[in-house]
Amino acid sequence: MHPTSRFEATMPTQLHALISDLRWRLQMIDADILEEERKAGISDPQNLAYPMLAQNLRARRDNIRVSIAILESRLEKRSTERPRAA
Numbered sequence: 001m002h003p004t005s006r007f008e009a010t011m012p013t014q015l016h017a018l019i020s021d022l023r024w025r026l027q028m029i030d031a032d033i034l035e036e037e038r039k040a041g042i043s044d045p046q047n048l049a050y051p052m053l054a055q056n057l058r059a060r061r062d063n064i065r066v067s068i069a070i071l072e073s074r075l076e077k078r079s080t081e082r083p084r085a086a
Contacts, residue, residue: 015075022068029061 036054037043044050045058 015071019068019071022064026061026064029057033057
């Protein structure tokens with residue numbers, strides 16, 4: 001049986017909290033993107049007049065999505081690698 005530190009024991013809870021927070025941030029960023037597009041009257045990112053702020057928010061949103069996917073895979077990996085009692 002492997003000793004488990006307090007950090008290791010609470011890590012899944014911390015990962016769940018972080019993922020939840022990042023999802024909330026995604027919702028906020030999506031709302032900000034829509035607002036910028038509404039203000040500019042342009043929703044096509046390929047349009048040369050597409051707002052720079054919306055472009056930056058889209059990039060940030062995409063990075064957060066990647067982070068969420070990585071954290072979820074880490075969480076899933078942890079749940080499948082639980083040490084078995086001998």
